[in-house]
Amino acid sequence: MLLKAERTALVPVAWEPAGDKASVALARDIGVGTGEPRDLCLVRDDHGGVLLHHGRVEAAGDGRRSLSRRLGLQAHHDDIKVADGEITRIDVRPDWRAVDTIGVTVVLQPLRPTRQTSGRALQIASDPARIVRDGVPYPRPVHRWTWYADDRVRWRLQP
Template sequence: MACSDDGQVTRLPVHSSGHPSEVPVVALPARPDRTAIDPVLAQHEPRRVVVAGTDADLAAVLVRLLRTDRLAVEVAYLPSGPSAAATAWGLPSGAEAERLALTGTASSVPLVRDDGGGVLVGRAEIRDIDGECYCDNVLVLRGTARRLVVVAGPDGIAVRAGWTGRTPDGRVRAVAPRAPRGRGSALGRAVQVGCRPATVVSDGVAHPREVPRWTWYRHIENWLLVRPSTG
């Protein structure tokens, strides 16, 4: 089993035998689009795919599984470097990740989408934000913050507004509804932002233009992620 070099993502459709020598390896460009992924999915009809690359690569593959109605395909992830997604989902690295990819069991986990047409598998940020943010009905931000951090995970969507960019821990710290300003945190099914135009960075990739509003939300269907047993 091989991981990709910088700039490429390796997809390994895993069939029933699960033996590495019988696993087709397909090298694709970084953050592959429909023209790169869809023909491979159609050719192999995989039961499981293994994505070796970055969080952005994983998100790109997951988008195509969503768009082609293939969320029943199991997904394993071999991060090529530091990974917010691996941290959020409790995934290993190195040889342990390779073993898990071939022999591990997939479980149904929340799929987090955004209104820009993408998905979030790890961490998103809006820096130097000035506006409001709600997580479900909890006010998380009113006013300014150096970082608004949103993380996908097994319990839903966690968000935190603050100055350090610290990863949200899921605890609820609501801003008082009548407070003129404040910063807090929450965990829920949807995060809605309205602000002065700002740049959203999702899984390490900046949106191509500044936006005055943004939403992350839990999709009605889950995806199947190969991860260590939590039982």
């Protein structure tokens, strides 16, 4: 509602984390309970969602994780090609210390070194992929997805 009314930067939003691990981690990352109100970037996707803490792209399936599951895709993080071929997963996190920035980690093979980049937008084209936004799976497999730090919109956090 605030986004549609273009009031995200005007109306402060307060939030109290639940007791789960993801909520506590998000509260720590954005500094809930510390400091003055501040404006943060809004990380959005091309399917109308917002990413607050952690996004994941992985092989479509029943949701059970397997180290052997692979996904064919091509991904660009800004002007850097971060993946082209089979991978295990991509993790995306907003970087609350930087302005309009998301961090991307590409896991090519389990238990191997990862590729990490930082930038404004991630675009993927893939075989059917499962998307998880802040612990909630997207309802259907997708072939294309974009996450981006929207430099036109801010949200005001009241810590």
